Amino acid sequence: xxxxxxxxxxxxxxxxxxxxxxxxxxxxxxxxxxxxxxxxxxxxxxxxxxxxxxxxxxxxxxxxxxxxxxxxxx
Numbered sequence: 001x002x003x004x005x006x007x008x009x010x011x012x013x014x015x016x017x018x019x020x021x022x023x024x025x026x027x028x029x030x031x032x033x034x035x036x037x038x039x040x041x042x043x044x045x046x047x048x049x050x051x052x053x054x055x056x057x058x059x060x061x062x063x064x065x066x067x068x069x070x071x072x073x074x
Contacts, residue, residue: 010066024058026065034065 010033013025023037034047036058045053045061047068055061 010062012062026062028069033069036061036065 008028011027013027015023015025017023017037021038023035025035026033032048034045036043036045036055038044043055043057043061045055045064047053047065049068051068053061053064053068055064
């Protein structure tokens with residue numbers, strides 16, 4: 001039998017960092033997966049494992065964070 005596809009609900013919250021810059025926080029349930037923020041006029045996605053991805057837009061950052069999360073999920 002084939003496995004069923006399990007749906008996961010991800011939530012994107014907005015917040016401000018210490019310097020007052022806007023950032024988006026990606027969460028699945030109560031777990032924080034990572035954040036996407038602007039650094040020197042470029043977007044960067046940072047996972048909660050410390051890995052940083054330089055991305056072109058927010059959707060690319062979401063894809064990178066979700067793939068990193070599922071790759072290293074226990």
